Amino acid sequence: MILKRWQLILAVEYIFICISSHSFPQKRRCAFQVTPQNNKYTTAGNVSESVQLCENTQCCVGYFLIINGQPEVDVLACDIVEKSCPDAICRAQTRFNGLFTKCVCNTDLCNSNITWTTQSDELRLHYSYSVDEIAKTTVVILIGFLLVLCFMIFAAKWRRLFKKKKSPPSLDSVSAPCSCQTSKTSEIDIANIELQQIVGHGHFATVWQGKYQGSMVAVKVFPAGWKHIFTAEKEVYELPLMKHAGIVDFLGTGWKPDGGSWLIVLQFAENGSLNSFLCKHTISWMWSLKLCQSLSQGLSYLHSELHRHDVHKPPVAHRDFSSANVIVKADGTCAICDFGCSTILRSCAGSHRWQSHTTNIEGRAQLGTLRYMSPEILEGSVNLSNTRCLLQGDIYALGLLLWEIWMRCSDLFEGGTVPPHLLPYESELGANVTLESLILYVFHMDKRPAIPKQWELLPQGSVLQQLLTDCWDCDPEARLTAQCVVNRLDSLQSCQSP
Numbered sequence: 161m162i163l164k165r166w167q168l169i170l171a172v173e174y175i176f177i178c179i180s181s182h183s184f185p186q187k188r189r190c191a192f193q194v195t196p197q198n199n200k201y202t203t204a205g206n207v208s209e210s211v212q213l214c215e216n217t218q219c220c221v222g223y224f225l226i227i228n229g230q231p232e233v234d235v236l237a238c239d240i241v242e243k244s245c246p247d248a249i250c251r252a253q254t255r256f257n258g259l260f261t262k263c264v265c266n267t268d269l270c271n272s273n274i275t276w277t278t279q280s281d282e283l284r285l286h287y288s289y290s291v292d293e294i295a296k297t298t299v300v301i302l303i304g305f306l307l308v309l310c311f312m313i314f315a316a317k318w319r320r321l322f323k324k325k326k327s328p329p330s331l332d333s334v335s336a337p338c339s340c341q342t343s344k345t346s347e348i349d350i351a352n353i354e355l356q357q358i359v360g361h362g363h364f365a366t367v368w369q370g371k372y373q374g375s376m377v378a379v380k381v382f383p384a385g386w387k388h389i390f391t392a393e394k395e396v397y398e399l400p401l402m403k404h405a406g407i408v409d410f411l412g413t414g415w416k417p418d419g420g421s422w423l424i425v426l427q428f429a430e431n432g433s434l435n436s437f438l439c440k441h442t443i444s445w446m447w448s449l450k451l452c453q454s455l456s457q458g459l460s461y462l463h464s465e466l467h468r469h470d471v472h473k474p475p476v477a478h479r480d481f482s483s484a485n486v487i488v489k490a491d492g493t494c495a496i497c498d499f500g501c502s503t504i505l506r507s508c509a510g511s512h513r514w515q516s517h518t519t520n521i522e523g524r525a526q527l528g529t530l531r532y533m534s535p536e537i538l539e540g541s542v543n544l545s546n547t548r549c550l551l552q553g554d555i556y557a558l559g560l561l562l563w564e565i566w567m568r569c570s571d572l573f574e575g576g577t578v579p580p581h582l583l584p585y586e587s588e589l590g591a592n593v594t595l596e597s598l599i600l601y602v603f604h605m606d607k608r609p610a611i612p613k614q615w616e617l618l619p620q621g622s623v624l625q626q627l628l629t630d631c632w633d634c635d636p637e638a639r640l641t642a643q644c645v646v647n648r649l650d651s652l653q654s655c656q657s658p
Contacts, residue, residue, distance in 0.1 A: 187213050190220035191272035193236040197606050198223075200541075200635065201237035211269070214238035219245035220271035223604065224252075224261040231261060234604065236271050239264065240541035252276045255596060260604070346398070346412035348372070348425055353414065355379060360433070362484075364389040364500055369428065376428040377411060384420035389500040393424060396499035401466050401473035406458020408487055408497040426497065429487035434561070437488040438568045438581040445571035447492060452562050453649045454493035455486060459558055460642035462496060463551050475505045477550035480528035481557035483564055483583070501528055505547045531584050531593050532557040535603040535634055538595065552636035558645060559631025560584040563609050566624060572615060584609050606634050620652055 187205070192212035194201050205214040214220075219239040224231035239245070243264070250263035250271045263274055353372050360367040365380040372379075382390040390413075396402070397410035409427035416423065431437045434451070443451070459478070466473040478485075478496065485498035534556035536542045542549050563584065570578050588607070589597050601607050611628065615621040627648050630640050640648075 187215070188218045188220065188238060188266070189213055189268040190238045191222075191236045191269050192238075193233050195234055197634075198235045198237075198604075201235055201240065204238040204240050212238050216241055217243070218266050219243060220250065220265050220267075220269070222250055222263045222271040222274060224274075226254075226259055226261060231274075240536075240539075243540060250274050255600070260600060346410070348412035348414040348423070350414040350416055350423060353377075353379060353423070353425065355381075362498065363480075365424075370425075372411065372425055378426045378428045380424040380426065381416075382422040382424075384422070387422055390422040390424065392502065393498070393500040396476055396502050396504065397424070399473055399476070399504070400471040401468060404458060404461040405493065406454050406461055406495055408495040427487075427489075427495070429495070430490045431488035431492075433484050434486040434488055434494060434565075435483035435581075435583075438483065438564060442568050442570045442578045443565075445569055448565050448569040448572075449649065449652060450492055451488070451494050451565050453646065454495070455561060455565075456558065456642055456645045456649055458494060458496045459554060460646050463554070463642050475547070475551065477503045477505065478554050478557075479503055479550060480532075481554050481561070482529040482532045483561055484529070486561070503550055505550075530595060530598060531586075532560055533598070534632075534636065535606075536636055538599050539603045549636055551642075552639050555639045555642060555645070556632050556636075558642065559628050560609065562631065562645075563611070563628055567612075572618065572624075573612070576614065603634075608632050623648070623652060 190205075190212050192201075192207050192210050201212075204216070205212045207213075215238070217239045221235060221237060221239045222233070223235040225234050226232075245264040245266045247265050248267045248270065250265040250273065252261045252263050252274050254261050263271065265271060353370055355368045355370045357369050358366055359369045359378070362380070364386045365382045368379040368381060370377050370379045380393075394413050402410070408429075411425040411427070414423040414425065415421070434455075459481070462476050462478060464473070465475050476499070478499065478501075480498060480501040481496075486494050486496055489495055534542075534553040536549070537553050542553070564581075566572055567579055568581055573579075583591075585593055585598070585601065587610070589601060608629075611625050615624060618624075627640075627645065630638070631645065633639050
């Protein structure tokens with residue numbers, strides 16, 4: 161009797177939902193047309209003919225290349241993630257000295273009708289939709305959407321009602337404190353630290369060479385105003401199981417009450433940063449491999465989640481992975497440092513709680529060194545609720561670092577001149593890259609640092625090229641994991657000097 165009563169209630173509720181579902185907020189509809197290199201926009205929503213129903217945003221976008229004074233459609237679609245789009249109409253914004261135009265708007269199919277600015281009134285978009293096509297597509301999408309929505313709600317109610325006794329909860333779903341412990345704080349008496357000379361300046365701290373307990377150390381000094389960056393970096397170093405050859409040794413922290421400065425004391429790197437090392441030295445094939453392997457092993461360990469003896473190390477995304485934030489030790493191996501921008505991926509009550517320290521550039525959740533940012537982070541289409549996306553951003557930067565190292569390998573330029581050390585995109589975009597130039601070159605044009613032609617003639621040349629392209633792929637999901645990079649580099653061990 162009770163079962164029949166509940167079935168009747170559910171049936172009535174189902175009918176009511178179907179009748180009233182037209183009052184639910186409808187998904188945004190945008191004009192859709194993309195070039196092959198911009199197929200990533202197909203993931204922004206379901207496409208029917210030339211209309212896209214947005215999944216995660218209320219914004220429509222249009223990107224146009226200006227060719228011979230006329231706009232050619234590069235992208236018409238839903239935006240990949242939700243961003244600010246206050247305009248109801250799509251107003252053209254000219255970029256890159258008139259080579260590129262974009263518009264963003266917040267009404268249905270608004271990107272099919274571009275309003276050109278005064279400077280570009282002479283431009284006209286040769287792209288339109290018929291009223292019949294739009295109406296037909298709209299009706300089909302709405303009917304399908306309402307039916308699917310009703311079915312999903314009905315199925316959810318039915319499953320919840322007749323679900324059997326719950327199984328024991330998994331570790332990730334236990335309602336308990338976050339499964340991330342912290343090691344005991346390693347406070348240092350600063351009276352025992354002797355600061356000798358400045359060896360570097362970072363985004364937030366000055367790095368000193370110093371002495372502590374008779375040993376040479378590196379001391380990062382954070383001004384009082386950057387305490388939150390100091391705290392973020394300290395928290396990463398103090399995670400359980402953070403001891404690894406590929407991660408710089410952490411010795412402790414301190415505080416200078418006189419100047420209000422915060423100190424982190426680290427292993428001293430005789431060879432300095434990877435950046436400065438590559439500026440000064442060319443290297444052999446085997447040495448380059450040693451640098452690349454230790455670098456990748458360190459990142460793999462940083463990204464890993466470990467459980468040992470009731471101690472848990474969560475994955476950590478570096479988020480500012482560059483040759484300036486890697487040191488070269490006396491044994492010729494790399495160690496990763498500078499975790500002030502990092503994110504600890506904490507598993508807490510069935511979801512991920514973010515310990516994130518972000519800096520916005522033009523309203524985007526971007527962070528780190530500009531030229532090492534992945535395409536999706538540059539453009540602002542990264543979904544920060546997806547734990548994997550931040551790790552994939554590190555893999556993109558790892559690909560650039562591998563390229564940086566191999567471009568200073570004399571054995572890969574046998575019979576020729578080894579190029580001077582260049583940062584990624586320095587030869588293409590100059591020493592002072594801008595956000596807009598990187599978005600155009602890396603995101604829209606899908607360009608990467610040039611791989612020398614002579615590498616194709618080397619025994620390991622095709623493997624190197626494939627490894628780099630698999631790291632810096634435009635599709636984050638297609639990129640390798642750090643451990644996969646380690647495995648591929650191990651397979652290159654047998655390749656001696658070309």
